[in-house]
Amino acid sequence: MHRAELSVPGTEKSGGHECSGPAGPQPGPPPLSPGGALDFSLGLHVPRTRRETFSLGHILIDTEEAHWIAVNLEGLELMEALGARPGRRLEELRPAGGEPRRAAERFLIQAARRGFVSNRPFARPRYTGREPFLILDRLHEFWIVPNYDCNLRCRHCYTIEQVMHNRYVLSREACRGLVDEAKALGAEIFYLTGGEVLQHPQILEIIEAIARDRKLILFTNGMLVTEEKAEFLGRFQERLIVQVSLEGHDEAHNARIRGKGAFAPALAGLRRLLRAGVRVGVSSTPTRATKDSIPLLTEQLCGIEENGRRPEYHHLIMLLEVGGIRRHPLLTLLGPEAFSEVLDACVSAAQRGNAAFGSGLKVANQKILHACASNGPKKDFCGAGYTILGVDPEGNLKTCAATINDSRFNLGKLLDDRGRYLPGRLEQLWREGERTKWVRQFTLARREGEPEDDLRFFHGGACWYNMPDPEKPLSRGHPFYSALEAQALKAIRQEAERKARPPVHPGPALLAYMHRARIACAGGRKTLDRSESGLDNGYCICFA
Numbered sequence: 001m002h003r004a005e006l007s008v009p010g011t012e013k014s015g016g017h018e019c020s021g022p023a024g025p026q027p028g029p030p031p032l033s034p035g036g037a038l039d040f041s042l043g044l045h046v047p048r049t050r051r052e053t054f055s056l057g058h059i060l061i062d063t064e065e066a067h068w069i070a071v072n073l074e075g076l077e078l079m080e081a082l083g084a085r086p087g088r089r090l091e092e093l094r095p096a097g098g099e100p101r102r103a104a105e106r107f108l109i110q111a112a113r114r115g116f117v118s119n120r121p122f123a124r125p126r127y128t129g130r131e132p133f134l135i136l137d138r139l140h141e142f143w144i145v146p147n148y149d150c151n152l153r154c155r156h157c158y159t160i161e162q163v164m165h166n167r168y169v170l171s172r173e174a175c176r177g178l179v180d181e182a183k184a185l186g187a188e189i190f191y192l193t194g195g196e197v198l199q200h201p202q203i204l205e206i207i208e209a210i211a212r213d214r215k216l217i218l219f220t221n222g223m224l225v226t227e228e229k230a231e232f233l234g235r236f237q238e239r240l241i242v243q244v245s246l247e248g249h250d251e252a253h254n255a256r257i258r259g260k261g262a263f264a265p266a267l268a269g270l271r272r273l274l275r276a277g278v279r280v281g282v283s284s285t286p287t288r289a290t291k292d293s294i295p296l297l298t299e300q301l302c303g304i305e306e307n308g309r310r311p312e313y314h315h316l317i318m319l320l321e322v323g324g325i326r327r328h329p330l331l332t333l334l335g336p337e338a339f340s341e342v343l344d345a346c347v348s349a350a351q352r353g354n355a356a357f358g359s360g361l362k363v364a365n366q367k368i369l370h371a372c373a374s375n376g377p378k379k380d381f382c383g384a385g386y387t388i389l390g391v392d393p394e395g396n397l398k399t400c401a402a403t404i405n406d407s408r409f410n411l412g413k414l415l416d417d418r419g420r421y422l423p424g425r426l427e428q429l430w431r432e433g434e435r436t437k438w439v440r441q442f443t444l445a446r447r448e449g450e451p452e453d454d455l456r457f458f459h460g461g462a463c464w465y466n467m468p469d470p471e472k473p474l475s476r477g478h479p480f481y482s483a484l485e486a487q488a489l490k491a492i493r494q495e496a497e498r499k500a501r502p503p504v505h506p507g508p509a510l511l512a513y514m515h516r517a518r519i520a521c522a523g524g525r526k527t528l529d530r531s532e533s534g535l536d537n538g539y540c541i542c543f544a
Contacts, residue, residue, distance in 0.1 A: 037109070038112050038119060040090045040091075041089070042089065043089055043119065044087070044088060044089065044118070045087060045117070046086075046117055047062050048062070049063075049079070049116075052492070054070065054493045054497055054500075056070070056072075056497070057072045057073065057500070057511055058073070059071075059493065060076070060116065061453075061492065063453045063455060063457065063458075064124065065378055065457070065533055066378040066455075066457035067114070067115060067516070068492055068496070069114050069116055069512070069513045069514070070500055070510070071111075071509065071510055071511060072508065072509045075508035078508045079116070082117070086121060087121075090104060090105070099505075099507070103508060104508055106505065107510060114514075127445050129380075129445045130381070130440075130443050131443070133529045133530045133531040134527050135527065135529060135530065136430070138186025138187075139186045139388070139430070140186070140189065140383060140527075141187065141189045141191065141383070142182040142189075142190050142191070142390065142391075143191045143389070143390030143401045144178070144179075144190065144191065144206075145170075145193055145195065145390065145391065146169065146170040146192065146195075146197060146203065147169045147196075147197065147200045147393055148163050148166045148167070148194060148195040149166075149167065149194075150195045150199065150221075151221070152221055152223070154247075154258050155257050155258075155259075156247075156257055158322045158323035158325075159195075159405040161405065169393055170391070170395070171420075172206060173421065174395065174421045175202075176209050179206075181421075181423065182389075182426065185426065185430070187214065189214065189216070189217065190214055191216075191217045191218075191219070192206070192210075192217075193218075194219070196220060196224065197219065197220060204229070204232055207240075208236075211239050215239045215240075216239060216240050217240075217241045217242075218241070218242045218243070219242075220269070222244040222245070222266035222267070222270050223262060223266050223269055224269070225242075225268075225270075225273055230272040230273050230275065233276060234276030234277045237276075237277045241278075241279045241280070241281060243280075243281045243282065243283050244281070244282050244283070245258075245266070245282070246263070246282055246284060246297060247285065247293075247294075248263070248293040248297060249294075249299075250293070251264065254293075256287075256289045256290060257287065257290060270282070274305070274310070274311070278309075279309075280309075281314070282313070282314050284316055284317070285319045286316055287333070288338075291338065291341075291342045294316065294342055294345075294346060295346045295348070297314070298314045298353065298363065299349040299350070299353040301353070302349075302350060302353025302354055302357045302359040303353060303356070310359045311361060312362065313362045314346060314350070314361060314363055314364065316339075316342065316363070316364075316365050318466055318480050319333055319334065322405070336479065336480045336482040336483035337483070339480060343363070350363050365487070366487075369459065369488055369491040370491045372459055372491070372538075373514070374499075374515060375514070375516070376516065376536055377531075377536050378535055378536070379458065379459070379537060379538035380443055380444045380535060380536075380538065381444055381464050381538050382400075382462075382539065383527055383537035384439060384464070385437075385439035387527050389430060390404070392404050394415075395419065397411040397412050397413070397433070397436075398411060399439055399465075402465040409439070410435070411433050411436045412425070412433050412436075413425070414426055441471075442464050442470045444460070444474050449473075450473050450474070454485055455484075455485050455488040455492075456474055459485070459487070459488040459538065459539075460536075460537070460538015460539055461474055461478065461484070462480065462484055466479060466480060467479075495512075495514070496511070499511075499512035516534070
């Protein structure tokens with residue numbers, strides 16, 4: 001990692017990165033002077049920042065607030081001089097008049113507008129978690145696992161025990177009742193996953209009950225997508241996305257995970273969906289057995305076209321040591337560095353494929369990270385328990401599909417003993433359930449001994465279920481922590497590169513900055529909060 005080699009008084013070392021400004025925990029930029037603008041007769045203050053470089057200059061990252069600005073060398077020197085001695089006035093740093101003074105004032109005013117300079121100290125209380133701030137306003141997403149049974153026995157399946165032995169099925173009537181209540185509570189987006197959802201005997205009726213007035217993301221292995229089913233799904237093309245699972249670019253590699261004979265039928269199902277006008281994405285879960293094939297699949301997807309329709313995204317899912325992976329140790333998990341390498345290779349493959357075929361395929365992970373790096377307040381885990389809930393085939397309320405196979409995250413029963421929907425139970429458990437309240441306490445707040453300047457509030461920790469114990473410290477409990485950190489930094493640098501503009505005047509200059517608007521997940525709203533500087537949910541392993 002390259003950093004500028006400047007010797008500026010007051011520069012501190014923290015977690016292996018250079019930081020400037022007063023030490024200590026500090027959420028939210030303080031207000032400016034009472035008039036709403038900088039008063040240059042008063043002292044000036046800057047927050048503590050982590051410094052990184054990019055091709056045009058330097059990036060100052062406020063890691064506590066998940067905020068950054070990009071500056072030139074003169075701007076960096078001015079900011080670090082203020083950080084070295086908080087409360088200095090401008091004339092102590094620059095000549096009393098002339099263009100140097102005017103250039104410094106212009107720069108500091110711009111930096112103040114972005115929350116990086118103030119007449120008041122950046123004295124911030126320690127952030128101890130999101131639970132006091134986030135508001136139970138309304139649901140955003142609702143996950144439904146209507147059945148466990150599946151036509152495949154994938155070697156990495158995290159819920160393989162249920163697939164093989166559990167024959168519970170949510171009835172059409174129970175699904176409709178839950179869908180109606182979730183809609184009444186504000187849910188805008190629904191997810192259907194399994195098992196293989198297309199094996200549910202009333203799945204088309206369930207799809208229609210959802211997609212007639214809400215967005216729906218349907219997960220499938222693609223093998224059961226007939227022409228008739230594709231035509232039916234095509235009726236909802238404005239509100240429906242189908243995500244097809246593939247684990248390699250050919251039969252041999254796909255078979256290492258999904259078994260023989262699954263590749264061609266899945267690809268045929270994908271093409272049928274495109275011909276019917278359905279929006280399609282593809283997900284893959286890289287393992288050591290398939291890591292070289294996944295980028296080839298990305299490039300292959302760029303070249304698929306039916307009736308002018310193409311796959312829209314390729315999403316890589318982080319594989320966990322649960323379920324089927326324990327039965328097939330030869331697959332072995334990818335470590336964080338190897339996962340990052342596969343992700344980078346897929347991004348390069350998409351660039352090549354898009355250039356060659358004129359497609360617009362996105363690597364969803366990169367899109368998510370760039371959204372986090374370019375917009376929004378700090379993120380703290382996903383919205384599970386706040387804006388996201390789900391249900392399994394037995395009628396247990398769950399945080400989402402990730403926890404379907406884990407009874408620790410059964411939040412209460414939504415059905416009676418005969419499998420009938422209990423009206424009002426969903427809202428009751430969401431607002432008052434003790435297990436739901438417990439989940440809402442999970443947080444990225446830094447613990448003693450953790451890095452003080454990592455990028456956790458940019459990437460949001462991804463899926464907390466990736467951690468064997470979500471109540472443990474992030475940096476010591478998340479198996480993909482270093483991958484999230486590396487990819488978040490890369491996204492920040494790339495966003496700075498993309499947005500930076502050369503300075504118009506000589507002297508210190510702000511080249512680019514992060515926008516502070518909240519980001520919609522899957523096209524919808526996010527959680528409301530009571531914090532002064534803004535707090536948001538992060539992003540989970542799924543995307544559409």
